[in-house]
Amino acid sequence: MSAPQNEGAALEGGRGLSVWDVFSRRVTAIKGGAKPTVSCNFYHLYKNDLLLAKALGFSSFRFSISWSRLLPAGTGKVNQEGIRFYHNLLDECLLLGLTPVVTLYHWDLPQSLQKEGGWSNHQIIKWFIRYVKLCIQEYSDKVKYWIIMNEPFAFTSLGYMTGFHAPGKISVKGFYLAAHHVALATAEASKTIRLLQPNACIGNSFSFSEIHPYYQNAQDVKAAEKGDLLLNRFFLEPALGMGFPYMESFPVIEKFHVFNRSWRFQEAMKCDLDFVGFQYYFPVTVRHNPLIPYLGASEVSAKRRKVPHTLLGWEINAESCGRMLHRIAKYPGVTKIIITEGGCAEKEVVQEGRVADPNRIHYCKHYLAAVLKAKNEGVPVDGYFAWTLTDNFEWTYGFTARFGLVRVDFDTQLRTVKDSGFWFRDFLNGR
Ligand code: NOJ
Numbered sequence: 001m002s003a004p005q006n007e008g009a010a011l012e013g014g015r016g017l018s019v020w021d022v023f024s025r026r027v028t029a030i031k032g033g034a035k036p037t038v039s040c041n042f043y044h045l046y047k048n049d050l051l052l053a054k055a056l057g058f059s060s061f062r063f064s065i066s067w068s069r070l071l072p073a074g075t076g077k078v079n080q081e082g083i084r085f086y087h088n089l090l091d092e093c094l095l096l097g098l099t100p101v102v103t104l105y106h107w108d109l110p111q112s113l114q115k116e117g118g119w120s121n122h123q124i125i126k127w128f129i130r131y132v133k134l135c136i137q138e139y140s141d142k143v144k145y146w147i148i149m150n151e152p153f154a155f156t157s158l159g160y161m162t163g164f165h166a167p168g169k170i171s172v173k174g175f176y177l178a179a180h181h182v183a184l185a186t187a188e189a190s191k192t193i194r195l196l197q198p199n200a201c202i203g204n205s206f207s208f209s210e211i212h213p214y215y216q217n218a219q220d221v222k223a224a225e226k227g228d229l230l231l232n233r234f235f236l237e238p239a240l241g242m243g244f245p246y247m248e249s250f251p252v253i254e255k256f257h258v259f260n261r262s263w264r265f266q267e268a269m270k271c272d273l274d275f276v277g278f279q280y281y282f283p284v285t286v287r288h289n290p291l292i293p294y295l296g297a298s299e300v301s302a303k304r305r306k307v308p309h310t311l312l313g314w315e316i317n318a319e320s321c322g323r324m325l326h327r328i329a330k331y332p333g334v335t336k337i338i339i340t341e342g343g344c345a346e347k348e349v350v351q352e353g354r355v356a357d358p359n360r361i362h363y364c365k366h367y368l369a370a371v372l373k374a375k376n377e378g379v380p381v382d383g384y385f386a387w388t389l390t391d392n393f394e395w396t397y398g399f400t401a402r403f404g405l406v407r408v409d410f411d412t413q414l415r416t417v418k419d420s421g422f423w424f425r426d427f428l429n430g431r
Contacts, residue, residue: 002106002150003066004036005392009043014079016072018108019118019159020395023166034398040390040408043085048415050092052406053389056421057428060099062340062385063089064106064150067131074110075127083138090142101145101340101385103205104132104189107155107166114167119178120160128185132192140197147277147340148189151207152182152235164396172252172294173259180260183238183269190271205277205340206236208328210320212285214300219288223297226250227286230295232324240333241270252294275382276328277340280321280367282314310344312401316363322370329379336382342367343387345394345401348418355407355418364420368427386424390415 004020024035042049053061067074069082093100105128109118113127132148158165161175186204193200211227213220226247233245243266247253257263285305289298302309308316321342328334343364348357368384375381391404399410405421408414 001042001062001388001390001392002064002103002108003069004064004106004108005388005394006040006042006063006390007066007069008037008039008041010035010037012043013069013081013085014072015066015082016068016074016079017111018066018068019111019114019166020108022111022114023168026168029168030396031398031400034393034400036393038410039393040410041413042390045413046089047092049390049406050089050096050098052415052417052421053098054096056389056405056417056425058098058386058389058424060101060145060383060385061093061389062101062103062147064103064108065135066108067105068108068110068112070134071110071131072112074113075130078134086139087142090139094142099145100143101147102135102139102143103147103150104135105148106150107159109167118160118167119156119181120169120174122177122181124181125185125188129188129192132189133196136193136196136200140200144199145201146193146203148186148193148202148204148271149182150205150277150340151279152179152186152204153231154207156182157230172255176256176259179234179244179256180262180265183235183244184265186235186239187269187271190273194272201274202271203273203275203277203338203340204235204239204271205279206232206239207279207281208232208324209280210283210317210324212283214285214287220286222249223286223288223295226253226295226297227284229253231284236276236328236331238266238269239271239273240331241266243269275336275338276334278325278328278337279341279387280324280339281342281344282310283317283320284315310346310359310363312345312397314344316344316366318363318366318370321367322374325371325374325379325381326377329374334380336380338383338385339371339381340385341387342371342384343403343405345397345403348402348407350407350416353416355416357418357420360405360418360420361423364423 156178160178163170213224302315346359391402391408394401407416
């Protein structure tokens with residue numbers, strides 16, 4: 001789970017606003033006009049939710065820290081109430097025997113820093129490192145597993161280029177700057193954590209999607225290669241010390257390299273990582289489309305291709321997840337992979353206290369089988385996190401897309417374990 005999606009208590013405990021609090025005020029930004037202000041109220045109900053995680057048989061718990069809860073203005077004065085909240089949360093995890101896996105940045109930039117340009121301002125590296133240091137100094141005796149950034153391509157491209165996510169900026173230049181700073185900040189953070197906490201296990205979570213050309217012709221194949229560069233290679237390769245990927249006849253990437261003089265930063269972007277966080281939901285099929293600016297390609301939806309898909313139209317294809325695991329494992333320097341997210345938003349029927357979600361069970365079964373197969377074939381997979389424990393604020397979908405194994409009634413905050421939750425419990429109990 002993540003702080004902006006689950007915690008709520010946006011205006012409590014001395015917390016400063018984040019970009020998602022402000023972005024969600026825009027009319028039409030979020031489905032149904034939803035806001036993350038209360039969400040599933042994890043801030044107050046965390047003991048209850050951790051018990052649920054324990055009861056379902058999980059051994060670890062992944063959550064993110066809200067930067068603006070610790071540093072309401074992003075930098076400067078520390079909010080002791082926020083510090084205490086995560087101590088309490090961590091103590092509870094440890095009490096229940098749940099290994100905490102903590103994400104430092106899950107998209108909720110403090111709004112005060114966004115006012116200064118956010119990730120497109122070079123100063124953000126310094127601000128981020130200050131925040132990371134604070135987290136390590138406070139919590140390193142309780143946390144071993146750290147994830148620095150969650151899905152860097154998603155929040156930089158959607159937040160700074162297309163404007164679909166917070167902070168809602170539409171600017172190629174803004175994206176160029178944000179991407180450059182995120183890559184540098186991640187590397188710097190990895191070295192900072194290593195220095196302050198030598199026994200830490202450090203990772204970064206990347207989103208992956210196998211990309212298929214619609215037709216096997218030269219134009220569609222090229223479109224697929226471009227999509228692959230952006231969705232799979234763009235942040236992983238610099239983190240592994242290979243620099244940002246380059247491709248000729250892909251103007252947006254050619255300009256990116258010149259704009260940032262990326263080649264000069266190859267070493268500085270190399271991260272000191274113990275594991276790659278692997279997040280996989282669906283493969284993508286693309287075709288050449290000269291009408292689409294910058295990319296020259298567009299997606300051919302699963303619906304149009306009449307292949308199985310989830311409620312959000314995401315193709316269901318577990319084998320593609322297995323193939324992607326093999327591919328990532330082949331990169332030099334990748335010695336450990338932890339699946340830090342996997343799951344789906346699916347139809348569910350609520351009837352007399354029971355939540356029937358057979359499609360989610362089907363999805364989890366097949367994706368888990370693909371992961372286990374890859375592991376048995378030698379891919380160094382060392383963990384799997386279901387996304388996610390409870391329904392929560394699903395970004396622009398608001399509360400309309402439910403990914404939880406536990407259903408949340410957002411009016412009453414009542415939790416009901418879904419059939420998929422029980423399925424997981426039995427699976428984890430070896431039944
Ligand atoms: C990726 C993100 O990390 C997470 O916040 C989101 O809820 C899931 N995918 C599902 O879209």
